[in-house]
Amino acid sequence: MTPEELKKLEDTLWQSADTLRANSDLKSGVINDLYVCGQEKTLETVKLAKMNITVNGLRGEVKQANTYRWKRWFEQVDQLSVLNHEPQNDYQERLLEKYRQQGLEL
Numbered sequence: 001m002t003p004e005e006l007k008k009l010e011d012t013l014w015q016s017a018d019t020l021r022a023n024s025d026l027k028s029g030v031i032n033d034l035y036v037c038g039q040e041k042t043l044e045t046v047k048l049a050k051m052n053i054t055v056n057g058l059r060g061e062v063k064q065a066n067t068y069r070w071k072r073w074f075e076q077v078d079q080l081s082v083l084n085h086e087p088q089n090d091y092q093e094r095l096l097e098k099y100r101q102q103g104l105e106l
Contacts, residue, residue: 036060 036058040046049062 034058036062038062039065041066 036053037060038049040049040062041064043064046062046064053060053062
């Protein structure tokens, strides 16, 4: 992959993360079925990533791994697809219903 292609992939992943943040209420704990998975190259960054998950009230796991060793695999791939699902039309109503089920009122 060229540096431009890597930058485009990184931008797409950040856009997915921004969309998730904009369309969910993670801090209230309403979305309990979100599970974050990831990997970091060093043990120090694994610890930081785990702390970040906890501080943001999420569930998930981060393990130490190194996908850079699969450079040949990336060179053989023409493109990577990132799925970014937009919320359904009734998202706001479903979110309000989850609040009500927890005894909360807006």
